Amino acid sequence: MAIVDVRGLSKTFRVADKQPGLGGTLRHFVQRRHRLVPAVQDINISIEAGEIVGFLGPNGAGKTTTLKMLTGLIHPSAGSVRVAGHEPFRRQADFLRQITLVMGQKQQLIWDLPPLDSLRVHAAVYGIDTAESKRRITELADMLELDEELTRPVRKLSLGQRMKAELMAALLHQPAVLFLDEPTLGLDVNAQVRVRSFLADYNRRTGATVLLTSHYMGDITALCERVLLIHQGRLFYDGSLEGLTDRLAPCRQVRLELRHALPAQMFESYGSLESQNGNEVRLLIERDQLTRQVGRLLADFDVCDLEVNDPPVEEIIGQLFRQRDAT
Amino acid sequence: MLGDAMFGSKMFRRTVVRYWRSLRSFWGAALAAEMEYQINLLIELLATGGNLAGSLFVLSLFYRSGHGLGGWSWEAALVVLGMYTVLDGIASTLLQPNLSTIVGHVQNGSLDYVLLKPIDSQFWLSLRTFSPWGLPGIVLGLVLVVVGAILAGATPSLQDVLLTGLMLICGCLILYSLWFILAATSIWFVKVWNATEVLRSFLAAGRYPISAYPIGLRLFFTVVLPVAFLTTVPAEALLGRASFSWLAASGLVAILSLLASRWFWTFALRFYTSASS
Known part of the structure; x- marks a missing residue:
């Protein structure tokens, strides 16, 4: 059975409509007009365990909205979603233990402390005992080539080191499904390559499923055999990367x-x-x-x-x- | 059946242990982070001391001119001021550091990370950190409470002391719930434009016994913003002059406001998960 199964998924947002200028502002204040904006429309996706799938589309295409529905952060307006056998939006503890979300532009490590302190908090929250969390930290640090960085305050790390530490925090509980939203955003080419090879390695070792969005085509070509193309909320390609070039070019x-x-x-x-x-x-x-x-x-x-x-x-x-x- | 119950209780115990471990790791990390800034302790001590001296001075003015406050002796009024200082210390230690970050979580989207943790989000948001710099206030407040009680010639029994502690806890829970609900409205208003600061300045009313206020304000501070339960009721309990109805009311208000904060949070989250993008 597919680990990610999405049928007829749609999400419509109600947004306030405001005309420019003072008149528009006043009208907006007194009588607010709303309109419905379809962010995601009738998407079907099925991903098998262990796949690395690239999720492509221009800004505002609905990538992040879809990822948020898959992780249970927002309710779908219509359709059904199952991830790791759960309905994400119920956010049951058993589901949350099996997934992780990494957002390139948001961080969760404690700014003033070394990553190890944040990792300790994560271990406690996920109920991982001390010996086991030490073992996992050593393993991940080894794969990510992190060492003394783990005992340096996060605020003193470079962007690349910080991203690697973020990945460590996100993977400490050994999730089966990884949702990565722009994991290499802002990184230099070397750091991008290292994050990519880590993800490929991690997928090989653990058999984890990865769904990733990126603006860097390099991430997609290096990691994903399969890509999903979304535009204006609709999925219009689902298949291999070569197939895409054959079909489009x-x-x-x-x-x-x-x-x-x-x-x-x-x-x-x-x-x-x-x-x-x-x-x-x-x-x-x-x-x-x-x-x-x-x-x-x-x-x-x-x-x-x-x-x-x-x-x-x-x-x-x-x-x-x-x-x-x-x- | 018995197996189920045993399994259930085992699960429950594991959950409690996990929450307890989480709390210890939260506060361990918070302490480590705060210790990066040692000079804060000195500043905070000075600020608390200065604040307390100012309040004592204002209080003494009332009594010097022979006014008195709502039938409270100078010594008994000191107990109320002490209770206020303790509560303010608790607010600085736990409420302010945690609840003021909720707005930031909503603004920069890191609330998403909180919601994806297999731990109760209200627990996380309410107890994630603590600031040791409020502790001097708690200690100073307790000293003032004891001094005031001795000067007032109170001879509280162990039961009175326990009851006082319980009333203080009720006061904390009421304050927490109000503060949390206000902070949670940031899900709609995003900038809760320091509404929590307004709340805190209202609390300053708790420096003085509630009966010192005109009847209209007294009603307001009992029913709308239950300041009366925060400082006056615990002081009365210690001085052995609390009526059963006030004690019971305090407990009831505490439980109800805690439930209200819980309900409001689930309601706010329902909105967040259906409207945010």
Whole structure:
């Protein structure tokens, strides 16, 4: 059975509508108008134990709202949610022990104290005995390469060290499902890479399920085989990352460097011409035609250099969202 | 059946142990965090001492001019002032440090972390931290209570002393509940624009015996903002002049306000979880 099972999930918020200016402010004060804003509409997701799933979408797409419904922080307006066999919004202790939520922009460690003090509080709250919590702390510290940082006040740690300590606090109770909302936000490239490899390692070792949102495509490509794409509250892609590129970008880009410049129309039969700049020609060729057309190009022209590229995933997704917005 | 009951009681014991361990870890961490700022102890001692001296001076003015306060002798009024100082110390030690952070939790969204802990959120929010700097106030207040009682020639029995303690606990619970409810409204108003500070300044009315106030205020401080139960009733219990009806009322108000705070919190959370984003 799926560890995360979501059927027909929707959430509608009632927000106050205010016109700008003094008149608008007064009207807003005297007679408040509300309108209903659908944040999430009819989402179906099923995640098996042990999967790492990336959750993508522009700001305001409904990612955080969905995560909050999955963790039980907000009630759904419609639909059903089951996580680890529980209905999240009842927030039963047994459910809470099995999940964790990490929010990149919010911290839960005690600011003035070293992480170890916060970890002690967590151990007590989750009812983990001292010997066991020591064992887990050693193991996690080892995986996260934290050592003397654990005895230094949190306020004196770098952002990357703090995030690793936050992850430690979030994982001390060995949750089966991890909800990570922008876990690498603001981290430098090195720290991002370390957090990513830790998450992959943690998933391998414990078989924990991970659902993560991120603005950094690197997080998604490094960790997730499966991605969910959400836009304006609706889920419109659920599948592998490669499948997404295949579906959204059926063409690959071929860059040719020729010994002599040639007129553009000579390339029309090979693919669609993207650009031509002196000796350099860029063509878009459909994937299934790629080998045949590249073979022809090499045979027909005097080619100095040839390069085949996939357009970057960010670009594909960005393009997709723009198309959706336009329709 | 018996097995179920035994299992139930075992679960209950484990829960109690877990909460007790949590509380110890909360306060251990709080103490460690506060100890980062040693100079606070000195400042707090000076502030409490200064405050108390000011209140004593104002109180003495009433008696010097021969006014008296609502039929209370100078010595008995000292007991009330002592009770107030104890309560104010408790507010500085526990209520203020914990309840004032609720607004922040709502504003910056860290309330989400609290709600995802397998521990009662009201317990967490009410007892998560404590500030040792209110302790001098409690000690000074107790000294004043004892001195006042001796000067007033009171000879309380052990029962009276226990009753006084109980009344003081009732006072604390009433104060806590009012404060907590006010702080919980931050879920709607987000900026509870220091409403809790207004509450605290009203409490200053508890420095003097309730009978010193005109009848209208007396009613207000008994029924609307039950200041009377916070300081006057415990002082009366110690001086052996408390009537049974006041003692019973104090206990009843304490229980009711505690239940009200509980109900209000679940109500506020229902709103939070259906409207927040």
